[in-house]
Amino acid sequence: MSRPSQRRPARPARKPVRKPVRRPARKPRGAAPGSPMLRLRVGMVFIAMVLSLFAARLVQLQGVDPNQYAAMAAAEGEVSVILPAERGDIVDRNGDPLADSIDGLMVVADPSLTQKRATELAGFLAKRLDVDYFATTEKLRAQDSRFQYVARQVPAAKARDVVAAAKEKGFVGLSTREDPVRTYPAREIGANLVGFLGTPAKDGSARPLAGLETSFNTYLSGHDGEARYQKGASGDRVPLGTNVVDPARDGQNLTLTIDRDLQWYSQQVLADAVKQARGDSGSIIVGDSLTGEVLALADYPTYDASRPDLSSSSLYSSRALSDPYEPGSVEKALTMAGLIDAGKATARTKVVVPPRLERQDRPINDYFEHDTLRLTLAGVLAKSSNIGTVIAADRYGPGELRDYLTRFGLGSRTDVGLGGETPGILPSGKLWTSQTADRIAFGQSLSVNALQMWAAINTIANGGERIDPSLVKGRATLDDGTEVGTDVAKRSRVVSEDAARQTARMMERVVDPDAGVAPGARVEGYRVAGKTGTAQRVVDGVYDGSFTVSFAGFAPADDPRFTVYVVVHNPRNGGGGGSVGGPAFSKVMGYALRRYAVAPTGTPPSRLPVEW
Amino acid sequence: MSSTAPMRRPAAARTRLAPLAGGAVDRARLAVVPRLRSRAPRVPFVMLVSLVLLGGVVGLLLFNTSMQQASFTVTERENEAAVLAARQQALETELALLRNPATIAENACRIGMVMPPTAAVIDLATGKVTGTPTAAPAGACPGQATR
Numbered sequence: 001m002s003r004p005s006q007r008r009p010a011r012p013a014r015k016p017v018r019k020p021v022r023r024p025a026r027k028p029r030g031a032a033p034g035s036p037m038l039r040l041r042v043g044m045v046f047i048a049m050v051l052s053l054f055a056a057r058l059v060q061l062q063g064v065d066p067n068q069y070a071a072m073a074a075a076e077g078e079v080s081v082i083l084p085a086e087r088g089d090i091v092d093r094n095g096d097p098l099a100d101s102i103d104g105l106m107v108v109a110d111p112s113l114t115q116k117r118a119t120e121l122a123g124f125l126a127k128r129l130d131v132d133y134f135a136t137t138e139k140l141r142a143q144d145s146r147f148q149y150v151a152r153q154v155p156a157a158k159a160r161d162v163v164a165a166a167k168e169k170g171f172v173g174l175s176t177r178e179d180p181v182r183t184y185p186a187r188e189i190g191a192n193l194v195g196f197l198g199t200p201a202k203d204g205s206a207r208p209l210a211g212l213e214t215s216f217n218t219y220l221s222g223h224d225g226e227a228r229y230q231k232g233a234s235g236d237r238v239p240l241g242t243n244v245v246d247p248a249r250d251g252q253n254l255t256l257t258i259d260r261d262l263q264w265y266s267q268q269v270l271a272d273a274v275k276q277a278r279g280d281s282g283s284i285i286v287g288d289s290l291t292g293e294v295l296a297l298a299d300y301p302t303y304d305a306s307r308p309d310l311s312s313s314s315l316y317s318s319r320a321l322s323d324p325y326e327p328g329s330v331e332k333a334l335t336m337a338g339l340i341d342a343g344k345a346t347a348r349t350k351v352v353v354p355p356r357l358e359r360q361d362r363p364i365n366d367y368f369e370h371d372t373l374r375l376t377l378a379g380v381l382a383k384s385s386n387i388g389t390v391i392a393a394d395r396y397g398p399g400e401l402r403d404y405l406t407r408f409g410l411g412s413r414t415d416v417g418l419g420g421e422t423p424g425i426l427p428s429g430k431l432w433t434s435q436t437a438d439r440i441a442f443g444q445s446l447s448v449n450a451l452q453m454w455a456a457i458n459t460i461a462n463g464g465e466r467i468d469p470s471l472v473k474g475r476a477t478l479d480d481g482t483e484v485g486t487d488v489a490k491r492s493r494v495v496s497e498d499a500a501r502q503t504a505r506m507m508e509r510v511v512d513p514d515a516g517v518a519p520g521a522r523v524e525g526y527r528v529a530g531k532t533g534t535a536q537r538v539v540d541g542v543y544d545g546s547f548t549v550s551f552a553g554f555a556p557a558d559d560p561r562f563t564v565y566v567v568v569h570n571p572r573n574g575g576g577g578g579s580v581g582g583p584a585f586s587k588v589m590g591y592a593l594r595r596y597a598v599a600p601t602g603t604p605p606s607r608l609p610v611e612w
Numbered sequence: 613m614s615s616t617a618p619m620r621r622p623a624a625a626r627t628r629l630a631p632l633a634g635g636a637v638d639r640a641r642l643a644v645v646p647r648l649r650s651r652a653p654r655v656p657f658v659m660l661v662s663l664v665l666l667g668g669v670v671g672l673l674l675f676n677t678s679m680q681q682a683s684f685t686v687t688e689r690e691n692e693a694a695v696l697a698a699r700q701q702a703l704e705t706e707l708a709l710l711r712n713p714a715t716i717a718e719n720a721c722r723i724g725m726v727m728p729p730t731a732a733v734i735d736l737a738t739g740k741v742t743g744t745p746t747a748a749p750a751g752a753c754p755g756q757a758t759r
Binding site: 096097100102103155156157158160183185186187188189238240260261264265267268269271272524525590591594597599600602 | 679683694695697698699701702704705708709711712713714717727728729730731732733735742743744754755756
């Protein structure tokens with residue numbers, strides 16, 4: 001091999017020696033010119049050029065953009081998988097789930113493969129996945145498409161079964177992908193509080209549409225993790241290859257103070273009460289008197305959180321928080337508590353109640369016809385006399401009543417963690433005229449939300465100390481950064497313990513069959529304190545002649561454990577706070593006392609005189 | 613080429629050096645030292661080295677195979693775990709729906725159970741009973757009222 005190659009360069013080398021004259025004239029084609037030295041130099045230059053090309057490439061690879069190539073090399077065969085963080089559950093105070101996350105899959109089809117047997121496959125899928133037959137047929141036949149959703153958010157076990165069964169029957173072109181599912185096993189129970197998630201966004205992130213799911217979205221979501229590893233041709237991990245796992249940080253569970261069973265029962269009782277009164281809507285709030293924990297917050301009408309598409313979106317929010325209304329006579333309890341606390345009256349203070357009270361702009365009437373009555377302050381409350389309340393409230397100094405109502409929490413949000421809460425309206429400054437003050441004393445011309453009012457009445461139950469109501473047990477962070485929950489609930493003294501106890505004893509007379517107006521609110525065996533309310537409703541800015549009826553109370557009256565507030569808007573059966581709210585109160589309160597095994601105190605009931 | 617060159621070169625060197633210092637060259641000539649012979653048999657050593665090499669290669673191969681096998685198993689088990697977890701979740705969901713108070717109440721109501729309106733309380737410390745236990749009256753199920 002080496003010989004011929006040696007001989008070849010030898011011949012041209014000799015040529016120029018033999019014919020030196022002809023050299024400038026004609027250069028033989030393909031012959032290397034010059035002496036061996038020259039040839040060496042030419043070769044040297046050639047090699048240097050080639051090497052400098054290599055060097056340039058080396059500089060380009062290592063100096064200019066080394067990372068890109070390293071990354072490209074690494075990406076070859078490397079797989080990166082998003083490890084989806086599991087969304088935290090929403091559970092009730094006993095750990096029973098109200099919202100739960102489970103693995104889900106979407107079933108997708110490749111129409112280029114499915115169109116041949118589209119109708120047959122659509123029939124199969126319609127039966128197994130509850131999808132519409134015609135819509136599915138259309139999707140399976142879609143032209144110029146290689147990706148169509150067949151069903152979304154199917155529980156993983158079901159989706160796998162269906163796709164496997166389809167494969168067994170010889171259908172091709174179906175596959176599954178991750179698509180987390182949120183389930184609401186409690187369905188209607190607490191739906192207005194919990195809210196729900198819509199179909200996930202394109203990138204797989206959750207889309208909360210209502211309730212706590214929205215306000216605690218960040219808290220519940222957690223952070224997605226990532227796993228990177230090298231994968232062989234078979235799809236298995238290459239042992240000893242890259243394997244980096246950044247684990248997902250799951251969302252935190254949100255524990256509510258809600259008691260699922262009590263919540264359910266309250267919703268049933270509320271539904272019955274609103275339907276029987278032929279009302280528009282209503283709310284019931286049940287809470288622990290001593291801790292301010294809300295055990296049940298029922299709204300009617302409500303919706304099924306597992307199928308929100310079946311209800312109007314106007315039902316999604318919690319009306320107990322979002323709808324302001326005038327509380328009516330329930331507020332009288334606050335007026336009385338303030339009066340006693342300020343030392344301006346006692347439960348036995350004597351009030352002369354005329355049949356009609358002429359004030360600055362218009363006369364004030366009671367809801368019942370009467371001659372001049374001689375009532376004690378307890379009697380004014382028990383009979384729910386507007387005239388008596390206004391006369392008693394005249395003892396307040398300027399701004400005093402407003403100050404008390406502010407401390408009872410009226411006019412400011414409860415901030416329990418649900419969005420869309422109304423602060424209500426407590427007139428101030430120029431709007432607080434003497435006429436307004438008269439009406440506010442018996443619960444008109446100011447508006448509240450139901451939870452605010454519950455917290456105010458609960459202040460009396462809790463011995464004059466107001467506790468922020470809580471929906472969240474422990475503590476949790478809202479999307480806006482505020483922390484809420486029982487751990488951060490604040491307490492503040494509003495009226496003295498003695499004033500609160502006296503008011504409670506006055507309120508006991510309300511449910512007395514002889515002295516009061518709401519015997520229907522009694523709970524067999526227990527001492528109950530309460531107050532009815534029948535208020536004119538403001539609709540589109542005017543009193544339209546409809547009413548809001550309510551009943552708020554607590555039991556046992558001398559050692560309160562639960563405070564319950566019932567509100568029904570626009571009853572059309574002519575009922576008042578006692579006849580509509582009372583029985584509902586009695587049922588829910590009785591259930592709560594039995595459920596939490598609260599023994600009757602066994603003390604004799606309040607015998608405060610109502611007349612003199 | 614390589615076979616002819618070394619034969620010629622010593623001859624040339626000798627001819628060139630001989631007139632200068634033939635005696636010195638003769639004196640400096642290297643003598644062949646008798647080769648040291650190991651009496652240990654060579655075969656076992658070769659066998660040992662071959663065995664170690666072969667064992668290493670085969671071991672590495674087996675190790676790799678087992679790792680690969682483990683990787684297959686991991687994938688398989690992971691899939692299995694995912695399927696089982698999904699199955700468990702499906703069952704838990706089903707259970708949660710069955711434990712829903714609304715479902716329980718509906719079933720209880722169907723077999724004629726009613727809500728008690730009152731209850732008596734017994735104090736275990738004193739044995740004192742407060743309240744009068746009374747039978748629950750039959751009535752509509754909660755939430756079943758009509759307008």
